[in-house]
Amino acid sequence: MDSSASKSDDFFPEKKESSSRGDLKDDIPVVGDKLKEDGMEIAMKLAQQALAVGEVPVGCVFVHEDKIIAIGRNTVNETRNATRHAEINCIDEVLKWCKNNNKDSSAVLANTEVFVTVEPCIMCAGALHNLHLKQVTYGCQNDRFGGCGTVLDAGLLAENPCKIIGGVRAEEAMQLLKDFYKGTNPNAPVPNVKKKSGRKSDTADS
Numbered sequence: 001m002d003s004s005a006s007k008s009d010d011f012f013p014e015k016k017e018s019s020s021r022g023d024l025k026d027d028i029p030v031v032g033d034k035l036k037e038d039g040m041e042i043a044m045k046l047a048q049q050a051l052a053v054g055e056v057p058v059g060c061v062f063v064h065e066d067k068i069i070a071i072g073r074n075t076v077n078e079t080r081n082a083t084r085h086a087e088i089n090c091i092d093e094v095l096k097w098c099k100n101n102n103k104d105s106s107a108v109l110a111n112t113e114v115f116v117t118v119e120p121c122i123m124c125a126g127a128l129h130n131l132h133l134k135q136v137t138y139g140c141q142n143d144r145f146g147g148c149g150t151v152l153d154a155g156l157l158a159e160n161p162c163k164i165i166g167g168v169r170a171e172e173a174m175q176l177l178k179d180f181y182k183g184t185n186p187n188a189p190v191p192n193v194k195k196k197s198g199r200k201s202d203t204a205d206s
């Protein structure tokens with residue numbers, strides 16, 4: 001158990017030594033910090049950080065009783081794992097936080113709010129509903145993969161769907177995605193974007 005735990009630390013190194021990581025801004029709080037600003041503000045900073053390191057800019061934070069219990073951003077390119085969306089990375093962190101703090105994860109999640117800059121994709125929305133979170137607040141719509149109603153409402157498939165609020169700081173969140181796909185960031189990989197498909201945006205990996 002212990003060796004696998006340390007392995008996953010290596011896999012998501014932005015956890016404990018976050019302040020020493022060059023790609024993390026100093027003003028991004030770490031897990032365990034008290035929430036001092038709006039949750040979406042933190043999620044937005046994480047999305048900016050993702051953009052800076054060439055990931056699709058989506059940021060996410062889980063807040064339990066005014067305490068940050070997970071922060072995350074996409075690590076799909078870094079890990080070469082298409083499921084490593086910001087929300088999934090956060091869920092892993094929450095479970096670890098619960099274990100480290102001897103908390104029952106179901107009880108914690110039922111009283112946890114999620115802030116994510118982009119509408120969760122169908123995979124993530126399904127996961128969030130299944131965890132019975134208190135509330136999920138997202139920024140802009142995800143026109144390609146949105147699982148909160150834009151493409152599919154994953155809540156319709158859930159027994160006890162959580163409350164979802166969308167459209168918070170949507171323009172800012174969308175602008176980060178546009179910047180990513182425009183390739184204005186020199187660190188960004190060659191975008192895997194189809195040319196003008198008639199879609200409004202090429203949102204992905206949220």
Ligand SMILES: [Zn+2]
Pocket residue numbers: 085086087120121122123124125205206
């Ligand atoms: Zn997702």
